[in-house]
Amino acid sequence: xxxxxxxxIPTHNGLTMIIDKGQSPEYVEHSMRVFGKYISCAKFGxxxxxxxxxxxxxxxxxxxxxxxxxxYPGGTLFEYAFKEDKFEEFLTYCKKLGFECVExxxxxMDIDFSSKCECIRKAKEFGFIVLSEIxxxxxxxxxxxxxxxxxxxxxxxxxxxxxxxxxxGREGGKSIGLYDEKGNLKQDDLNEIVNSDIDxxxxxxxxxxxxxxxEFIMRFGNSVNLGNIAFDxxxxxxxxxxxxxxxxxxxxxx
Amino acid sequence: xxxxxxxxIPTHNGLTMIIDKGQSPEYVEHSMRVFGKYISCAKFGxxxxxxxxxxxxxxxxxxxxxxxxxxYPGGTLFEYAFKEDKFEEFLTYCKKLGFECVExxxxxMDIDFSSKCECIRKAKEFGFIVLSEIxxxxxxxxxxxxxxxxxxxxxxxxxxxxxxxxxxGREGGKSIGLYDEKGNLKQDDLNEIVNSDIDxxxxxxxxxxxxxxxEFIMRFGNSVNLGNIAFDxxxxxxxxxxxxxxxxxxxxxx
Amino acid sequence: xxxxxxxxIPTHNGLTMIIDKGQSPEYVEHSMRVFGKYISCAKFGxxxxxxxxxxxxxxxxxxxxxxxxxxYPGGTLFEYAFKEDKFEEFLTYCKKLGFECVExxxxxMDIDFSSKCECIRKAKEFGFIVLSEIxxxxxxxxxxxxxxxxxxxxxxxxxxxxxxxxxxGREGGKSIGLYDEKGNLKQDDLNEIVNSDIDxxxxxxxxxxxxxxxEFIMRFGNSVNLGNIAFDxxxxxxxxxxxxxxxxxxxxxx
Numbered sequence: 158x159x160x161x162x163x164x165x166i167p168t169h170n171g172l173t174m175i176i177d178k179g180q181s182p183e184y185v186e187h188s189m190r191v192f193g194k195y196i197s198c199a200k201f202g203x204x205x206x207x208x209x210x211x212x213x214x215x216x217x218x219x220x221x222x223x224x225x226x227x228x229y230p231g232g233t234l235f236e237y238a239f240k241e242d243k244f245e246e247f248l249t250y251c252k253k254l255g256f257e258c259v260e261x262x263x264x265x266m267d268i269d270f271s272s273k274c275e276c277i278r279k280a281k282e283f284g285f286i287v288l289s290e291i292x293x294x295x296x297x298x299x300x301x302x303x304x305x306x307x308x309x310x311x312x313x314x315x316x317x318x319x320x321x322x323x324x325x326g327r328e329g330g331k332s333i334g335l336y337d338e339k340g341n342l343k344q345d346d347l348n349e350i351v352n353s354d355i356d357x358x359x360x361x362x363x364x365x366x367x368x369x370x371x372e373f374i375m376r377f378g379n380s381v382n383l384g385n386i387a388f389d390x391x392x393x394x395x396x397x398x399x400x401x402x403x404x405x406x407x408x409x410x411x
Numbered sequence: 412x413x414x415x416x417x418x419x420i421p422t423h424n425g426l427t428m429i430i431d432k433g434q435s436p437e438y439v440e441h442s443m444r445v446f447g448k449y450i451s452c453a454k455f456g457x458x459x460x461x462x463x464x465x466x467x468x469x470x471x472x473x474x475x476x477x478x479x480x481x482x483y484p485g486g487t488l489f490e491y492a493f494k495e496d497k498f499e500e501f502l503t504y505c506k507k508l509g510f511e512c513v514e515x516x517x518x519x520m521d522i523d524f525s526s527k528c529e530c531i532r533k534a535k536e537f538g539f540i541v542l543s544e545i546x547x548x549x550x551x552x553x554x555x556x557x558x559x560x561x562x563x564x565x566x567x568x569x570x571x572x573x574x575x576x577x578x579x580g581r582e583g584g585k586s587i588g589l590y591d592e593k594g595n596l597k598q599d600d601l602n603e604i605v606n607s608d609i610d611x612x613x614x615x616x617x618x619x620x621x622x623x624x625x626e627f628i629m630r631f632g633n634s635v636n637l638g639n640i641a642f643d644x645x646x647x648x649x650x651x652x653x654x655x656x657x658x659x660x661x662x663x664x665x
Numbered sequence: 666x667x668x669x670x671x672x673x674i675p676t677h678n679g680l681t682m683i684i685d686k687g688q689s690p691e692y693v694e695h696s697m698r699v700f701g702k703y704i705s706c707a708k709f710g711x712x713x714x715x716x717x718x719x720x721x722x723x724x725x726x727x728x729x730x731x732x733x734x735x736x737y738p739g740g741t742l743f744e745y746a747f748k749e750d751k752f753e754e755f756l757t758y759c760k761k762l763g764f765e766c767v768e769x770x771x772x773x774m775d776i777d778f779s780s781k782c783e784c785i786r787k788a789k790e791f792g793f794i795v796l797s798e799i800x801x802x803x804x805x806x807x808x809x810x811x812x813x814x815x816x817x818x819x820x821x822x823x824x825x826x827x828x829x830x831x832x833x834g835r836e837g838g839k840s841i842g843l844y845d846e847k848g849n850l851k852q853d854d855l856n857e858i859v860n861s862d863i864d865x866x867x868x869x870x871x872x873x874x875x876x877x878x879x880e881f882i883m884r885f886g887n888s889v890n891l892g893n894i895a896f897d898x899x900x901x902x903x904x905x906x907x908x909x910x911x912x913x914x915x916x917x918x919x
Contacts, residue, residue, distance in 0.1 A: 160468045160508065161461040163500055164491055179900025181695035187435035191467055204909025205900050207669040213699055214668045233911060237672055240915070246671055254668065265914035294911025327911075392433025392459050401458025403487060403548025403581075406519035407494070414722045414762065415715040417754055418745055441689035445721055646687025646713050655712025657741060657802025657835075660773035661748070 167379070167411045169398045172197040172321075174361055174384035175391060176328060177228070179205050182216045184388075192391045193224030198258060198288075200384070202328065203233035211254070218255040232262025232290050235276075240266055244276060248283045261314075262290035264325060270310060274317035281318040288361070289314040292325025296332045299325065304346040308353050315359055326363025326385055340366045347376075357381070370394055371404045379409055421633070421665045423652045426451040426575075428615055428638035429645060430582060431482070433459050436470045438642075446645045447478030452512060452542075454638070456582065457487035465508070472509040486516025486544050489530075494520060498530060502537045515568075516544035518579060524564060528571035535572040542615070543568045546579025550586045553579065558600040562607050569613055580617025580639055594620045601630075611635070624648055625658045633663055675887070675919045677906050680705040680829075682869055682892035683899060684836060685736070687713050690724045692896075700899045701732030706766060706796075708892070710836065711741035719762070726763040740770025740798050743784075748774060752784060756791045769822075770798035772833060778818060782825040789826040796869070797822040800833025804840045807833065812854040816861050823867055834871025834893055848874045855884075865889070878902055879912045887917055 177185070177199050189196075199221050206214055221228040230251060238247035251259055261276045268276075273289070280287045291307045291314070293299035311322045325334040332338045335346050350360075357377065363385040364370050373381045379398040386394055396402040400409035431439070431453050443450075453475050460468055475482040484505060492501035505513055515530045522530075527543070534541045545561045545568070547553035565576045579588040586592045589600050604614075611631060617639040618624050624644075627635045633652040640648055650656040654663035685693070685707050697704075707729050714722055729736040738759060746755035759767055769784045776784075781797070788795045799815050799822070801807035819830045833842040840846045843854050858868075865885065871893040872878050878898075881889045887906040894902055904910040908917035 158465050159461065160463060160465040161488065161492075161501075161504065163497065163504065164461060164495060166458075166461055166491075178897060179699060181699050183437075183691075183695040187437040191433060191435050191463060195462070202901075203911065204674075204904045204907075207667065207672060207674055207909055208703070208900055208903045208907065209668060209699060211666050211668040233909060233914060234669065236914070237674075237909065238669075241672055243671060247669075250669065250671065265911040294914070389432060392462055393456075395462045396458045399458075399462065401461055401487060401491065403457065403519040406487060406490070406548070412719050413715065414717060414719040415742065415746075415755075415758065417751065417758065418715060418749055420712075420715055420745075437691075441691040445687060445689050445717060449716070643686060646716060647710075649716045650712045653712075653716065655715055655741060655745065657711065657773040660741060660744070660802070 165411070166399050166401065167409050169379040171380040171398060172361060172382040173386055173391065173394060174198045174200060174382075175388060176200050176202045176385045177205070177217070178202050179209060180388065182213060182220060185217055186220050188388055189220060189224040189226065192395070193226055195391055195395045196226045198227040198229060200260070201228060201230050203231040204237060206230045206234055207237075215254055222255070227258050227286065229256055229258035229260055229288065232260040233265050235259060235261055236263065236265050236268070239268065239276065244279070248280060248285070251285070252283065256285075258286040258288060260288045260290060260323070261319070264290060264292055264294040270313075274313060277314060277317040277319050287319050288321045288323055289319040290323040290325055292334045294327065299333055304349045308349060308355070311355065321359055321361050321382070323361045323384060324363060326365060326369070328365060328385060330363070330365040330369055330385070334363070336369065340369060342369065342372050367393070367397075367404075370397055374398060374405060375408065419665070420653050420655065421663050423633040425634040425652060426615060426636040427640055427645065427648060428452045428454060428636075429642060430454050430456045430639045431459070431471070432456050433463060434642065436467060436474060439471055440474050442642055443474060443478040443480065446649070447480055449645055449649045450480045452481040452483060454514070455482060455484050457485040458491060460484045460488055461491075469508055476509070481512050481540065483510055483512035483514055483542065486514040487519050489513060489515055490517065490519050490522070493522065493530065498533070502534060502539070505539070506537065510539075512540040512542060514542045514544060514577070515573070518544060518546055518548040524567075528567060531568060531571040531573050540574050541572060542575045542577055543573040544577040544579055546588045548579075548581065553587055558603045562603060562609070565609065575613055575615050575636070577615045577638060578617060580619060580623070582619060582639060584617070584619040584623060584639070588617065590623065594623060596623065596626050621647070621651075621658075624651055628652060628659060629662065673919070674907050674909065675917050677887040679888040679906060680869060680890040681894055681899065681902060682706045682708060683896060684708050684710045684893045685713070685725070686710050687717060688896065690721060690728060693725055694728050696896055697728060697732040697734065700903070701734055703899055703903045704734045706735040706737060708768070709736060709738050711739040712745060714738045714742055715745075723762055730763070735766050735794065737764055737766035737768055737796065740768040741773050743767060743769055744771065744773050744776070747776065747784065752787070756788060756793070759793070760791065764793075766794040766796060768796045768798060768831070769827070772798060772800055772802040778821075782821060785822060785825040785827050795827050796829045796831055797827040798831040798833055800842045802835065807841055812857045816857060816863070819863065829867055829869050829890070831869045831892055832871060834873060834877070836873060836893060838871070838873040838877055838893070842871070844877065848877065850877065850880050875901070875905075875912075878905055882906060882913060883916065
């Protein structure tokens with residue numbers, strides 16, 4: 158039972174995606190026991206899966222699944238496999254490890270857009286839940302892509318079968334995607350997304366910084382989907398979503 | 412036995428308050444075994460208690476108490492209960508969970524000052540150790556309160572029964588309370604506190620950043636009471652208090 | 666077995682030194698099981714060893730050694746002992762605890778350079794692996810020492826028996842040593858080191874920030890020795906070294 162349940166605190170339907178940077182199985186287990194119920198999926202960030210042993214990865218996948226959390230390898234690892242012309246081997250191996258989701262991205266290399274969509278379709282054929290990501294890892298490269306093009310691609314990726322599309326924010330949340338160099342939201346870009354007819358339930362905003370989480374919640378409601386949340390910030394985000402921290406206190410309708 | 416005891420390192424009587432943002436019981440247990448002896452109290456930050464299960468909260472309270480650390484729920488949760496007109500229910504429930512302290516604050520909402528003092532008295536009647544907090548969570552609201560008023564209220568709260576008064580610093584330590592936008596101490600405000608006749612043993616300065624901890628130690632001695640210390644910084648703070656880190660090396664009298 | 670081994674990811678010979686700020690034995694054990702294989706040595710930062718019990722320190726030393734990691738007490742603790750005229754007692758006690766390395770530094774106090782070299786020789790006589798450190802903890806003091814003098818001393822310390830020389834970066838990596846106030850590398854200073862005839866295999870650059878790690882890897886190759894790595898960043902650094910993160914993706918030769 159939740160503690161302080163007599164306070165009748167508001168709830169939400171938002172998806173929270175955490176970033177696992179190589180946490181130990183024990184740390185994952187202990188953490189999930191406290192806040193696994195608030196997490197929908199766990200990204201093994203970028204290529205971190207490939208520098209952990211098969212045994213560790215499989216152990217962590219099992220733990221996450223036990224708590225109802227869907228783990229998946231970061232998009233950079235897909236890109237590495239794609240570059241090496243080993244995409245199908247990648248999918249087969251992810252399945253063997255126990256992953257039920259994969260991420261398809263083109264943040265670290267250029268992938269022909271039709272190839273990216275083809276990869277999304279292929280991953281769906283393999284039976285995966287697919288998250289695809291829009292945005293470049295490089296500040297300079299990312300800045301070259303107008304938001305209108307990102308929105309157009311985002312729609313095409315959903316049509317190709319992506320279950321969710323992730324908007325890039327990296328681990329740091331600055332000078333990338335929707336964020337300026339201080340980590341503040343670029344309002345014009347955000348407005349273009351708002352004014353498009355995209356189903357917000359299909360979007361995950363990477364929002365590692367507290368001010369970003371607050372702004373998304375205040376603008377789109379506490380059920381907005383947020384990603385790249387650090388382990389240490391999951392409980393904090395949950396309190397923000399539910400009006401239990403000063404920043405959103407009294408501002409979340411019951 | 413302490414290691415390196417032949418070095419006869421200076422000690423201190425300062426109170427250290429940590430902030431628990433939803434750490435797992437195992438993490439708390441493992442950490443307390445290393446540095447629980449340096450901690451006086453552990454705040455379950457803002458409303459985080461209410462998004463952890465009753466079982467987890469009670470388990471953590473037991474662990475803290477086993478190591479001589481007094482846990483308490485953050486003031487924001489008191490305010491939530493107060494707003495819902497459930498203050499007595501809140502106190503009764505805190506007692507049932509095993510908390511021996513509570514925090515009375517008005518950081519997230521306006522509470523008539525006489526009501527705040529009345530809450531302090533009521534919590535004392537219930538048998539709690541009471542920490543009350545001075546300051547607003549909002550940068551704008553906090554800036555509106557002159558330091559002279561904070562000092563006046565602080566004294567009245569002590570008179571109302573507060574065992575300690577906490578000076579707000581939030582988790583971030585910037586643009587709030589005694590700190591400017593870079594996290595540096597506002598000297599004028601600090602001087603007003605120094606020049607008042609307040610018993611420093613009754614004050615806890617929230618000082619999450621290292622430069623703040625150093626400045627308090629250098630100015631008021633290594634027994635100054637400091638709060639909102641992250642788990643990862645407890646050992647570091649202890650070395651700062653004892654002249655075992657470059658910043659205070661050779662500056663702490665034996 | 667490494668996961669995703671079919672991707673044939675490049676490896677390296679770089680030394681990675683982590684900073685232990687008072688982590689619990691359990692946390693160390695769980696972490697080493699995941700990434701101990703990537704770590705050469707673990708520094709018990711500055712004087713943190715002296716505020717942990719003998720039992721905890723010995724337990725942690727055993728864990729590190731079990732995973733092939735060499736733990737050692739930070740240089741500040743050596744300086745504390747030196748100042749108290751207890752250097753030999755310090756060495757004897759370090760040996761008793763199980764440390765196989767020590768660090769000789771003069772970051773927090775002035776030590777006559779010939780005395781520093783004498784301490785290096787003495788520690789070697791005691792059978793320790795010796796890491797000596799160049800640089801001051803104080804921003805002002807550190808800035809007074811020209812890079813040419815640092816390079817000269819560095820060579821003399823190696824001649825005195827140091828197995829490795831560490832270039833100071835502190836935990837924060839800003840306004841110190843090779844870093845400017847934003848944590849960017851000072852190119853001129855770095856060039857002077859490059860243009861000297863120092864064996865890079867003998868140098869460890871303290872590089873706590875990601876941009877620093879990237880710059881060292883891109884400039885000196887992925888086998889550059891890097892130190893003051895936080896626990897949470899070990900896996901990330903390993904991916905940077907191996908082209909598995911956007912920042913070095915496609916830039917690490919096989």
